[in-house]
Amino acid sequence: MKKRTKSLVLLTASLCIFMTGCSKNTESTSATEKQETIQKTEQVTVSGTTEADKVITEEKTTAEESTENMTTEEVTTGSATEASDTITEQQALEAIKQYSYSKDPNLKDMENSDEYTIYWDVSTNENNEIVVLYRSYTAAEIRYYINPLSGETYITEFVQGITDEEQKTGESLNIRDYMD
Incomplete structure (x- = not known):
């Protein structure tokens, strides 16, 4: 289900990018299409759901035709743009480390010494959040829950024997501010 949703989001984003690129090349055609869409919308308002179903079907057919007409290069470029905006687990881990080092300059030295048990782990949870x-x-145990698209992050803390479960600290940040 997650892969299907992700694929659908990527396909939709690719179509939007493609449609934006096409509209720059055919301004006169897009103006005509806009007028037709307005007219169809007015028909929907007057005629009810039957016309609405027709308009939706026509829009899906147009989108499918556009997708078929796209070259492999256009599809690859659209997906690459989407992927480059998404934060990876490794980027998230490095950004959180930078954030932590900025809050506690001694942390890096402590991490490199054998005196302290400090470690980092990164994964993606069922909500598609990156968790550091x-x-x-x-x-x-401090967990940073990161939205891979926006970079918005909230923080929880769990201390075994002191707290029963993870508790939000009320602290939040955007890790994009700490990415190189």
């Missing part, structure tokens, strides 16, 4: 786990030298 930082196990602090105090044994606190």
Whole structure:
């Protein structure tokens, strides 16, 4: 289900990029199409759901034809643009480390010494959020939940024996501010 949703989002984004590119090349055609769409919308308002179904079907057919007419290069370029805007797990991990080092300049030295048990882990959860786990030298487990598209991040903390479950800290950030 997740892959199907992700594929649908990528296809929709590719179509939007393609349609934007096509509209620049055929301004007179797009003006005509806009007028036809307005007329069809007015028909929908007057005629009810039967006309609405026809308009939706016509729009799907147009989108399908546009997709068939796209070259492999156009499809690849659209997907590459979408993918380059999405934050990867590795980028998220590095950005969170930069954020943590900026908050505690001694952390990097502590991490490199054998005196402290500090580690980092990164994964993606069922909500498609990137989760960076930082196990602090105090044994606190701090998790950063990151939206891979926007970079918006909220933070939770769990301390075994002290708290029963993860608790939001109320702190938030955008990791794009800490990406190189």
